[in-house]
Amino acid sequence: MSHLLKNKELKELAKIYDYVSMCTHCGNCKYGYEYGSASNFAAMLCVQGEKFNFDSYRGSRGKVSLARSLLHNRIGWSDKAAHVLFTCTSCGACQQMCETDIKPWILRMFEALRYEAWKQNVAIPENIKAWSSTIGTLYNPYKEPHEKRLDWLPSDLRYSMPTKAEYIYFAGCTASYRRKQIARATVSLLRKLKVDFTVVDDEWCCASPLLRTGQYDLAAKFVEHNKALPEKYGASGFITTCSGCYRTLGRDYTMDAPEGYADKYGKMTGVKVLHTTHLIEEMLNKGEIEFTGRFDKKVTYHDPCHLGRHAEVYETPRNVLKAVPGLQLVEMYRNRKFSYCCGAGGGVRGGFADYSLETAGKRVREAEATGAELVTSACPFCYTNLADAIELNKSQLKMEDIVEIIEPIVRRK
Amino acid sequence: MARGNNEILANLEQIVGPEYVSNEEADLQPYTWDMTWAEPRMPDYVVMPKTVTEIQRVLRLANHRKIPVIPYCNGTNIGGLCVPEEGGIILDLKKMDRILKIDPETCYAVIEPGVSHAAFSAALKATNPQWKGEEFSKGFEFGWGVHPASASVLAMAINHGIGHLNGRIGINSQLISSMEVVLPTGEVAKIGSCAYSDSWHSFLPLPRMDGLFTGWLGTTGIVTKLGVWIFPIRPYRDVLTIAAASAEDITKYMVRWRHYSLCDEVTAVSWWLAQIPIVFPYSPKPADAPEFFSYTVISGWSEEELAYKRKMWKEVVEKERAKGTKLIDFEYPPEAKKGRTELPSRIVGSTKNYSKSCGGGIAWPGTFAPCRSWPILYEKWKEIYIRHGLSPATRFTDYQGAHYGMLRCMTPFNKRDPASVQAARDAMVECVRAGIPEGMLPYKPPVEYQNELNAVADAGYMYLMAKIKDMLDPNNIMNPGKLGIR
């Protein structure tokens, strides 16, 4: 009898064995589709399966099956197993398709598998190992000094930020170190909109890269640190421009520990987490925003997986874009819950840059096919990958974050 | 950890390219099992060909080295049919996913094995029936089942799959019109009209050689192209429902209704199958609940046509009631109705049903049986199932013409509990044994059912089958162990 839990060494995985074994191996997760009178959608959504072909790589079935094979002691750990695990972008398209009770556990299970992989002598991608070795002291995965975290902030603002405010603008590592213009545009926007906010120099990485790559133990201290910030600055909430930060602060920090799990970190309660697009939409709805200019361009919106499938925020960014005078919004074939990942998530951009950019290249071509002149998104990490792919593929497309589109042409009424 | 041997790996790499072959256990593991009780078995290689020539070369190599070859698309057959009994090569055909032709005038399409139901349906919906450019209606359809949309249309059709047109037009193997196969020894053959021209519309009036490759569970060759009939989507659809106090009563109603040939499908499910999730382990139904719930799908080109069909259906119900058949009115849940009218359904028939209450195991005695045997076998199966602690979650579906139809009992079980697996397997095999004398035949049969069939089969039939198998596959490399004849 081969379906018995024989490998109890894999403790984190063994704890969710009940859920792992709820997978029926049906393969629904290998393809995206929806029918009905209004929709007629069918497309491959799993970036990993599309690239690496075999069923081991396609959707969650391959990974659940890997978990079971390991737990049943039918196969051992190998570099190949690590490759199967770490080339998944955690985009959640497979989870979206699953209809069985394992559904809410799928991404968590991928993380648990990665958690176990770290304890084995297998080929974790070198780059992931590299940033992981310094994140504990630098508090960012880009190997940049923590003291430079706020270098993006214009010096006149840097020292005039209030010590108490309603919101903390949590810029996140990518905007802080790599896409500074998005952080700057956000601060300028928040000031124009007269939002009571501050920026803090003791912001640490939200821990998204750690959690997604299964480094729970290391993540715990980041969660504990960041969740104490609101109280310290008298804030009632966080505002993020990064979808990864939004997902992590808004969901990972606040969710109950999954059944069977020892609590990895205390739960964050009573703190609002808003994506910038939430804030803008809310103010638009209240009539508090006035447009001072136009954006006469055809634009397509790329759903970041962390904002879309992970947090089910699909319409908010679109509503914001639709409100912009002159902006013509066109959709890619794969959009909303059936969006196609930019290829960067789950540690893939760091771990497998070529494959990550190849995926982004596919998305860029899809954006081009809409006839749009500009692709926008709501995440500096998606921005990075898509902008790099635009450059690499010599595409005529332009890339701007939603905040960059809005900031120059609004004021508070 | 790697399996197989490096020389063969190198040969396979030469044929399909290194990125399309693997002998690593981490890649092989999803191919070791399926949802059924089939004991997991490791293949030695997985190979993903992209062309017919590559398949020919793989088969020649496999023949030469006597390596088993298991054709595979998505492994969702619910019969353990792709579990590699003797190891060997999983020939994963997903990369061959072209829809080669959709002919909107002659109403057929030509597809490769990797074409999923999702992709095929989307393409058909976007193609309008027409004659010389003049369009008649919107979109085509094929017989859509309730399996995952990633499943292969070709694999389903060649294994007598069951779709939503089964009542009107027949099961999906009856919709096949031509095929191309690679024989186990590497030759390519076209069968049907496509053997003479590029028209893939029909097997008739030729000798029916397609029978050598349908229902054989991938043991006689690799089907590389399939012509299938497609049908214009009728714009009007409705679902009519009725329940009954017994299997006998629901069968009487279904058979009478089917004689009129007015519906696309008529199906009945026992109380246990109507519950989501299926009751597991068994517990009795409430005394006042009907034993069977039935739905029938009607379709038409106008509201008038539907109205006529509704009128005829009402007459059937009234006539049966007048004879004393106990038929009970009930409301079909809107979600279920959507699943029957918006096709193929996103609601994958059965997966939802299974996982919470148990440990991911699904199987069934899935059979074709003459309608008159349904109530007889239901009572027998019910006794067997309850004795094994399982719910008799039974389904009857009539196939075109009131001759025969599906008799099936969906069976969840807990894969983590050996006793649960054993009970389910024992119950199902016992049901098959009880059914064969009543004319029942299992479809996509797991090895255990095949053994039951072979034990009582006509000797001449078995001789002929073995002879065909030996002729086509002299080294018994194709999916060995499945049909139980070699």
Ligand SMILES: Cc1cc2nc3c(=O)[nH]c(=O)nc-3n(C[C@H](O)[C@H](O)[C@H](O)COP(=O)(O)OP(=O)(O)OC[C@H]3O[C@@H](n4cnc5c(N)ncnc54)[C@H](O)[C@@H]3O)c2cc1C
């Ligand atoms: C939840 C659920 C619901 C289902 N509902 C239905 C339903 O309503 N109707 C229905 O018919 N089925 C149903 N099925 C069964 C199954 O999904 C279908 O029969 C499906 O089409 C099989 O496709 P596959 O790609 O998974 O084939 P596979 O499982 O990969 O292959 C099936 C068989 O065909 C052989 N084979 C595959 N390709 C070839 C080839 N090119 N040449 C020769 N042999 C080949 C294989 O060796 C195997 O024996 C259901 C399954 C599930 C899990």
Ligand code: SF4
């Ligand atoms: S999360 Fe995305 S990349 Fe990973 S298996 Fe699922 S669909 Fe594929």
Ligand code: SF4
């Ligand atoms: S993860 Fe869900 S959709 Fe995928 S095979 Fe398992 S049960 Fe099916």
